[in-house]
Amino acid sequence: MERTTIDLWVGIFAAAGAAALFGLALKVGNFNSATLGETYSVTGAFENIGSLKPRAPVKSAGVVVGRVDNIRFDPETYEALVTVKVDKRYPFPKDTFANIYTAGLLGEQYIGLEAGGDDKMLQDGDKFSKTQDAVVLEKMISQFLYSKASESNEDKEAK
Amino acid sequence: MFSALANMLRGIGHRIVDRLWRFGSGLRFFFYVLIYSGESFRRLHLTIREIYFTGVMSLIIILVSAFFVGMVLALQGYNTLQRYGSSEAIGVLVALSLVRELGPVVTALLFAGRAGTAITAEIGLMKATEQLSAMEMMAVSPVARVVAPRFWAGVFSMPLLAALFSMVGVLGGYLVAVPVIGVDSGAFWSQMQASVDFREDIINGVIKSVVFGVACTLIALFEGFDAPPTAEGVSRATTRTVVNSSLAVLGLDFVMTSFMIVA
Numbered sequence: 001m002e003r004t005t006i007d008l009w010v011g012i013f014a015a016a017g018a019a020a021l022f023g024l025a026l027k028v029g030n031f032n033s034a035t036l037g038e039t040y041s042v043t044g045a046f047e048n049i050g051s052l053k054p055r056a057p058v059k060s061a062g063v064v065v066g067r068v069d070n071i072r073f074d075p076e077t078y079e080a081l082v083t084v085k086v087d088k089r090y091p092f093p094k095d096t097f098a099n100i101y102t103a104g105l106l107g108e109q110y111i112g113l114e115a116g117g118d119d120k121m122l123q124d125g126d127k128f129s130k131t132q133d134a135v136v137l138e139k140m141i142s143q144f145l146y147s148k149a150s151e152s153n154e155d156k157e158a159k
Numbered sequence: 160m161f162s163a164l165a166n167m168l169r170g171i172g173h174r175i176v177d178r179l180w181r182f183g184s185g186l187r188f189f190f191y192v193l194i195y196s197g198e199s200f201r202r203l204h205l206t207i208r209e210i211y212f213t214g215v216m217s218l219i220i221i222l223v224s225a226f227f228v229g230m231v232l233a234l235q236g237y238n239t240l241q242r243y244g245s246s247e248a249i250g251v252l253v254a255l256s257l258v259r260e261l262g263p264v265v266t267a268l269l270f271a272g273r274a275g276t277a278i279t280a281e282i283g284l285m286k287a288t289e290q291l292s293a294m295e296m297m298a299v300s301p302v303a304r305v306v307a308p309r310f311w312a313g314v315f316s317m318p319l320l321a322a323l324f325s326m327v328g329v330l331g332g333y334l335v336a337v338p339v340i341g342v343d344s345g346a347f348w349s350q351m352q353a354s355v356d357f358r359e360d361i362i363n364g365v366i367k368s369v370v371f372g373v374a375c376t377l378i379a380l381f382e383g384f385d386a387p388p389t390a391e392g393v394s395r396a397t398t399r400t401v402v403n404s405s406l407a408v409l410g411l412d413f414v415m416t417s418f419m420i421v422a
Contacts, residue, residue: 029352
């Protein structure tokens with residue numbers, strides 16, 4: 001088959017396009033970290049999850065060990081049920097503490113796991129026994145103002 | 160007075176029926192192209208030649224615009240984000256707006272202007288100079304020989320062009336954000352990677368660009384094929400290609416985004 005310069009240009013074009021797609025997947029997107037290996041899922045009940053979203057990272061000691069799989073509302077206990085998928089390579093003890101943290105002041109929310117001291121490990125389908133809710137900024141501010149106000153009242157009374 | 164009103168109504172009705180008529184024949188044309196597209200794969204050199212004319216020749220305008228769009232996004236984004244003290248999120252802003260929206264949409268608009276008009280004018284002129292009739296006389300189907308290769312070339316080129324647009328745009332944004340403004344390079348990439356999802360953002364962008372590729376190329380081909388065989392007819396058809404492709408791209412973009420964003 002005869003080779004023409006047009007073939008060369010089309011080849012360059014297709015290769016550059018494919019390279020751009022790979023570049024987007026690897027450099028811009030989270031193709032690396034999105035692929036967890038085999039996982040086990042654990043559920044936790046929270047009174048308030050703030051603005052936690054599905055696919056938010058699950059971190060332990062700052063390392064991503066899993067992702068939030070889905071979030072449901074339990075109409076019987078009025079709590080949020082959050083199912084997380086944790087990588088099978090990282091087993092956690094039964095009494096692991098699940099907290100909802102915020103990355104930075106206005107950043108995204110994620111679940112932080114703090115390992116406990118139990119000998120038994122969490123299995124697929126288990127529940128977190130201890131959870132801590134998301135910090136709601138408005139609540140904190142109002143509590144702070146309230147305590148400040150009562151402090152100044154006490155000061156006046158002391159005088 | 161009564162007859163004037165009746166004439167007006169008749170005019171509106173005529174226009175609506177005419178639009179529907181053209182829409183229907185456009186769909187029929189689409190199926191024709193699909194039926195005859197076996198030829199464009201069997202004689203691949205025809206399609207390759209068209210990829211050169213639609214894809215490769217559009218590269219320069221696409222890449223240069225992408226670079227400037229990325230740089231402008233970074234400048235504008237920084238201006239707003241620094242008020243909230245989160246100028247590191249500039250990478251997220253540039254990447255998400257490019258990958259999700261601007262990449263596919265701006266590429267499709269430029270593609271309609273650069274390649275779509277060329278296709279329409281070429282086929283319209285072929286029709287005006289009776290080259291298409293000559294092919295039919297020789298028992299060569301013009302849809303198989305002329306239209307189908309151009310269609311597949313457009314559908315193939317569009318996603319590649321859109322991917323290049325997004326990538327070059329991100330690089331343009333990087334050039335403004337990191338060396339010029341002084342955002343930390345590590346924060347730029349890592350925040351971007353934390354927020355851009357492969358399946359939700361990048362693959363959806365590719366799906367969009369494929370759909371835009373089908374729509375733009377099909378409109379350009381149909382307008383050319385349907386053009387009255389006169390100089391005026393070809394010029395009007397070229398105008399209609401740009402207008403209809405742009406409207407189709409923006410409309411389809413809204414529909415697809417509303418489907419994609421729900422999940």
